[in-house]
Amino acid sequence: MSDPWQAAFAQFQIWGKYPQNQRDHVLRSWISELPSHIEHLKLSSEAQQAIDEICLCGEYFCTLAELNFNMQTLTGITGERNELHFHGKGIFTVGELDQTKPSLCNFTRLINLTVAALLCGNSVLLHYIHPLEKWQKCLLISLSKSLPNDLLQLTSRLDWLQMNRHSRLTGVAFIEHSKPNETAQFRRLLSQRTGPIICQVSVSHQASLEQVFHPECLLPFISETCISQNCTAIGGNIELLSR
Amino acid sequence: MLSVDDYFSPTSVDLDLDTLWQNIADNYLTEEHHLVKQLQYYASISSWEMSKTTHLAATIVGKIRADHHHTNLTEAFLQEYHLSSQEGMMLMCLAEALMRIPDPETADALIRDKLTHSDWSSHLQHSDSFLVNASTWGLLLTGRITPLDNPPQSVKQTIKSLVSSLTEPIVRKALNHAMRLMAHQFVMGQNITNALQQGLKYANDSRFRNKPHLNFDMLGETAITSEAAQHCLGTYIQGIHHIAKHNQQNQRQDSLSIKLSALHPRFAPSQSQRVLTELKDNLLQLLALAKNLNVAVTLDAEESERLDLSLQVFKEVFQTTNLMGWGQLGVAVQAYSKRALSVLAWLTALAKKHHTPIQIRLVKGAYWDSEIKNSQHLGLVNYPVFTSKPATDINYLCCARYLLSGHVRPHLQAQFATHNAHTVAAIEVMANGQDIEFQKLLGMGEALYHHHPQPHLRVYAPVGSYQRLLPYLVRRLLENSANSSFLSAIANKNVPMSELIEHPVDQYFASHHTSHSGFPLPADIFGSVRKNSVGINFACSRTLAHWQQRIAPYFDEQYISGPIIDGEAVFLNAEGDIHLAGRTHKEVVKPYQLDEVIGKQIEASQEDINQSCTVALNGFHLWSQTSIELRASLLNKLADKLELQAPKLTAMCMMEAGKTLFDAHNELRKAVDYCRYYASQGLSLFHQVPVSMPSLTPIHWRRKGQGVWVCISPCSAPLDLFVGQICAALVCGNTVIAKPAPQSSLIAYQVIKLMLSIGFPPYAIQLLSGADTVAEQLTQQANLAGIAVTGRLTTAQNIQQACYRSAAPFAKLIAETSGVNCMLVDSTALHVQVVKDALRSAFSAAGQRCSSLRILCVQDDVADSIIKQLSDAMIELAVGNPEQIHQDIGPIINKETWLQLQQYLNHLNNNARLIRQTPLHHDLNGYFIAPSLYEIEQISDIRGESFGPILHVLRYEKHQLPNLIRQINQMGHARTCAIYSRNQTTINQLVSQLQMGNIYVNNCQTDAAIGCQPFGGKGLSGTGPKSGGPTYLTAFSQLEPY
Incomplete structure (x- = not known):
């Protein structure tokens, strides 16, 4: 495999600058086409439920992003234009702390976290070590194909802890361990990193779907840039006098 | 305060000069509508006069519109x-x-x-x-x-x-x-010799029935270096000699205009003492020469903040015996200024007192857009200029009538500068046959004065290189092509004649029925959402003096800081006496006067830390149950109280943090803005109905606080960030333990006392003062909901690690850390603007802000010129005791940083090229660092963060720009970056490539306005969300389903 970090970073730089509407469009298209990608498969009711949940969350995330993350013009001083732009933070790793046995619920939540991170303009290294069922493979392939190459990378070979020590990492989205100490230990590990303080998004597997993915669940995945432009005459523009 | 009627009374010329001077200050920011109502009578004294004016104006406009051939390019x-x-x-x-x-x-x-x-x-x-x-x-x-x-x-x-x-x-x-070609329309010649030749041809042109006189203006904007000022002085002297010779040879009365700001590198109100001493001699030399050679001189009008100083300089030179009785010295007065009439009254009395008439050029004014922006930015109580064109026109007519009044004419000799047919008509009617002189700009109003020739016309004729013309040209074009301008309107065939000849009084009252039907006042720019903080007009000498008086007593007081737990200062006994037994404490000195103790800081003990956590934890339930309305109202109350206590807090900020008066007051304003912004944001957020995920069981959400937040603020912003963090946490229903920087705890103590006094419950806010170890101990406490820290990256990292040493669950962390901030300048940028903003961004607040400029990246093609100007301008900076109003830069706040900076300077001396270091006085007794400018070869020459007045300059070739951006991004310090360019495509590209928290385009990068410019970095510069922005409060609150 070529350096997944470099590829992820290169993709983030492009994807992160897409307007929010465009990212919404990509993910909404994937959600709407997802049933057609798996229609040839025989699904268990649990699997169908998981897919429904992924679609529900994805739609919801898109709605939230559309509502909140389009550029905002901020009221201010005459002769200045202030805009607040929202975009991705960088590369997120997504994974579960307890990797002892596969769980459909965890898989679903990992996909939800992945979609949330992607929708906000990040690239994602999804860590999942368990064997995938056919529908899971189909789902991941279709998601990956609907996105620019390497924006989403699935890895089982890389070591989860090593991944979270990487200097290019900007955020971790993870499912907490059932043992709180293990989760605490992981967080301590993250705090030992040198360089920027990274974003941690954790999901408890005990909480309900609605509680985990609440109306502000996308905010940790988002980064803001404020652009202030002087519009007075000597500032280079001349809008004030033409009002 | 005198009324408009008073000026028109013949006895007004005998009024005391001091009274009239005071009256100028009274009118600085006076209420517009009230003033216009007083002025309207004198602008349209009778219906007969109005109808005669309208008739004449219609005739002129008709002729201009009928002539399709005379319009110039x-x-x-x-x-x-x-x-x-x-x-x-x-x-x-x-x-x-x-x-x-x-x-x-x-x-x-x-x-x-x-x-x-x-x-x-x-x-x-x-x-x-x-x-x-x-x-x-x-x-x-x-x-x-x-x-x-x-x-x-x-x-x-x-x-x-x-x-x-x-x-x-x-x-x-x-x-x-x-x-x-375009420039040629506006410039008489590229030097005075050439201009005089061209001027002669121009004046003899057959289009003028009477040969106009010329008033030469040596192009050039404000000088920011002594060299530029000296050069300008030389140009003026040369100009006077040439004009005199030319006048003599050709029997002409051509004259010269002088811009005072071009003659001194620091022509600013804060430098008035220096200006009055240094400029006076040069100006006198110039005027004595003009008098000897009989060349009339007019002092040009500039920005409103310079008016006081300009008039003081004028008075100083005017009353010298050398110039007595000359009568050829004049001043330009801007009718868009609310002070115009009071200035004229003062000048009349001055002229009368010295038995010497003064020439007055009455203009409308050319800095309108920057005046509006500046007033809002400074939060002034009103605008110094009229906000509507008709109001300016009314004032113009009123001033004209004043100048034509019998009691004024012997003292003030008027020249009316206008391109407006209605104004010309109105003045002619007012003059009723008296001799009057009109003025116009070269390249403007040709048709007007062709179709309505004047016996006395003077043309304002710029002289200079086309490059120097640019700022002037743009101002002129803006002024005259703005939709509201006469030139624009007369050219527009869709504008009916009736509109062109409508009297400004009618125009004004058709659209302005109340005081605020026009432009919002600076305090109201955020509409009903919140009030803008009140600024102080330090440009007004009277206000400045008054403020200095108000803050003076606080410099003599002694202050204290120590833990406040559950509303009690724990180091005070029942009688209110300080009880230090067993407590670590230290004396606090002024960082600019190390032998002056200003107070005592008592360090919080482990017991204090434990106790404050208990109180805050216990108090959380109660506080989070209070209504958002109550919490928001307390924040608004705090804002009002901070404004009331502004002199004391400003003085403390100056003493403890070494800030200049301007920086300290700015800091206070931001604190006020934070309170009001978070109050309004809190109300809107808590009332918002979030969009839930569609599900079978509908979920409702209730927003609430999270628990106990620890707020750790930096010494670089002892007031604004301290207040901002705690207010954000409090308004969301959290209880707060505030830990200010050890270097600024006296101010913090005052703020917390203030908060308690206005009704914040004692359990809601605790204060722990002391060294950084207090912060580390505090953040290891269990059950904290969150920690908001602003400071160095290492501080934030240490705090995160300390926090994770405690038992889980861990506190949430919001870290705002510093940046290695850049300014990118391409060769389209305006050099003077770059230099001014670079000086301000790099050196104000002694370069200690997290947003301060560190690396100035200049395109090689213009680097020599910009670096030279910057380097020369640095000589003019005043570094010293910030209690002295003329000082631009104070000390570094503490010894540790000062020592680090000294070490860093040693590093730079070995690894970079020193271009300039501002000289320091040898008798300074504080942590002063001379503002320094070093040229570096590459970004990697910079070693980490340096919080001080050290600016690095880096040249780049145009093709290297993408690589430079890559290097800037790779530094990882994504705080602020400024872009100076006129090319919008370049700007857009850079904006999309730079990974920064804040990007400023042709705008100073250190003065983020709360609510308009949410502030915070990424990567090594912080975690987000941005303070003072719409998402900040979401980090301090949570949604709870019910």
């Missing part, structure tokens, strides 16, 4: 490309920047940027002028390579194909030529 151009068109704006930008760009590549890019993004085809065949009718500016200029009468494809296509790589050199040459 400039006027034709303005007709077609007025400011309301995108193309007009583009051309203005091009005109302003093109000629100063030395490298062809950047010039071509600018041309591409401006010419290919507009709809030129909409201007085809609009103008009556052949030249303009050539269709578009671009086609006009490139007419030689494209047949004009047979435009291929569409105009847009044509221009796009013209601006291609093959034809770029031709287009550039053509456009440069065209800009020169």
Whole structure:
């Protein structure tokens, strides 16, 4: 495999600058086409439920992003234009702390976290070590194909802890361990990193779907840039006098 | 305060000069509508006069409109490309920047940027002028390579194909030529000799029935270096000699205009003492020469903040015996200024007192847009200028009547500068046969004075290189092509005659029924959402003196700081006496006067830390149950109280943090803005209905606080960030333990006391003062909901690690850390603007802000010029005791940083090229670092964060820009970056490539306005969300389903 970090970073730089509407469009298209990608498969009711949940969350995330993350013009001083732009933070790793046995619920939540991170303009290294069922493979392939190459990378070979020590990492989205100490230990590990303080998004597997993915669940995945432009005459523009 | 009627009383000329001077200050920011109502009578004294004026104006306008041949190129151009068109704006930008760009590549890019993004085809065949009718500016200029009468494809296509790589050199040459043609309309000559020759031809032109006199203006903006000021003085002296000789040889009375700000590198109110001493001698030398050679001189009007100082300088020179009785010295007075009439009254009394008439050039004013922006930025109580054109016109007419009054005429000799037919008509009617002089700008108002010739006309004729012309040109074009201007309106055939000749009084009262029907006041720019904080008009000498008096007593007091737990200062006994037994404490000294103790800081003990956590934890439930309305109202109350306590807190900020008066007061204003912004945001957020995930069981959400937040603030912003963090946490229903920086705990203590006094419950806010170890111990406490820290990256990292040493669950962390902030300058940028903003961004607050500029990256083609100006301007900076008003830069706040900076300077001395270090006085007794400018070869020459007045400059070649951006991004310090360019395509590209929290375009990067410019970095510069922005409070609150 070529350096997944470099590829992820290169993709983030492009994807992160897409307007929010465009990212919404990509993910909404994937959600709407997802049933057609798996229609040839025989699904268990649990699997169908998981897919429904992924679609529900994805739609919801898109709605939230559309509502909140389009550029905002901020009221201010005459002769200045202030805009607040929202975009991705960088590369997120997504994974579960307890990797002892596969769980459909965890898989679903990992996909939800992945979609949330992607929708906000990040690239994602999804860590999942368990064997995938056919529908899971189909789902991941279709998601990956609907996105620019390497924006989403699935890895089982890389070591989860090593991944979270990487200097290019900007955020971790993870499912907490059932043992709180293990989760605490992981967080301590993250705090030992040198360089920027990274974003941690954790999901408890005990909480309900609605509680985990609440109306502000996308905010940790988002980064803001404020652009202030002087519009007075000597500032280079001349809008004030033409009002 | 005198009324307008008082000025028109013949006895007003006998009023005391001091009273009249006070009256100027009274009118500085006076209420507009009230003033206009007083002025209206004198602008339209009788219906007979009004109807006569209207009749005359109609005749003039009729003649101008009927003449299709007399419109000159400039006027034709303005007709077609007025400011309301995108193309007009583009051309203005091009005109302003093109000629100063030395490298062809950047010039071509600018041309591409401006010419290919507009709809030129909409201007085809609009103008009556052949030249303009050539269709578009671009086609006009490139007419030689494209047949004009047979435009291929569409105009847009044509221009796009013209601006291609093959034809770029031709287009550039053509456009440069065209800009020169354009400039030629406004400049009499590139030097005085040439200008006098051209002027003679101009005056003898057959279009003028009476030969106009000329008033020469040596082009040049404000000087920011002594060299520029000296050069300007030399130019003026030379100009006087040449004009005198020319006048004598040709029996003319041509004159000269002088810009005071061009004669001194620090012509600013804060430097008045220095200006009055240093400028006076030079000016006197100049005026004595002018008097000896009999060349009339007028002092030009400038920005309103310079008016006080200009008048003081004028008075100083005017009353010297040398100039007594001369009568050829004058002043320009701007009618858009609310002080115009009071200035005239003061000048009348001055002239009378010294038995010497003063020449008055009455103009309308050319700095309107920056005056409006500046007033809002400073939070002034009102504007110094009228906000509507009719109000300015009314004031103009009123001033004209005053100048024509019998009791004034012997003392003030008026020259009326206008291009407006109605104004000319009104003055003529008012004058009722008296001799009057009109003035016009070269290149403007040609048709007006051709069709309505005046016996006495003077033409304001700029002299200088076309490059120097640019700022002047843009101001003139803006002034005269603005939608509201007469020149723009007369050219627009859709504007009916009745509108052109409508009296300004009628115009004004048709749209202004109340005081605030026009422009919002600076306090009201955020509408009903919140009030803008009140600023102090330090440009007004009376206000400044008054403020100095108000803060003075606080410099003599002793202050204390220590833990406040559950509303009690734990180091005070029941009698209120300080009880230090067993407590660690230290004396606090002024960082600029190390032998002056200003107070004591008592360190929080482990017991205090534990106790504060218990109180805060126990109090959380109660506080979170209070209504958002109550919490928001407390924040608003705090804002009001901070404003009331402004003198004390400002003084403390100066003493403890070593800030200058301006910086300290600015800090206070931001604290006030934080309170009001978070109050309004809190209300809106807590009332918002979140969008839930569609599900079978509908979920409702309730927003609430999270628990106990620890707020750790930095010493660089002892008031604003301290207040901002705790207010954000409190308004969301959290209880707060505040830990201010050890270097600024006296101020923090005052703020917490203030909060308790206005009704914040004692359990809601605790204060723990002391060293950084207190913060580390505090953040290891269990059950904290969150930690907000602003400071160095290492501080934030240590705190995170300390926090994770405690038992889970861990507190949430919001870290705002510093940046290695850059400014990117390409060769289209305006040099003076770059230098001024670089000085301010790098050195104000001694460069200790997290947003302070560290690396100035300049395109090689203009680097020499910009670096030289910057380096020379640094000599003029005043570093010293910030209690002295003229000091620009105070000390570093503490010894540790000072020592680190000294070490860093040693590193730079070995690894970079020192360009300039501002000289320091040898008797300073504090942690002062001389503002320093070093040239570096590459970004990697910089070693980490240095919080001080040290600026690195880096040259780059245009083709290296992408690599430079990569290096800037790779540093990982994504805090702020400023871009100085006139090329919007370049700006857009840079904005999309820079990974920064805040990007400023042609704007100073250190003064983020709360709510308008949410502030915070990424990567090594912080975690987000941005403080003072719409998402900040979400981090301090949570949604709870019910």
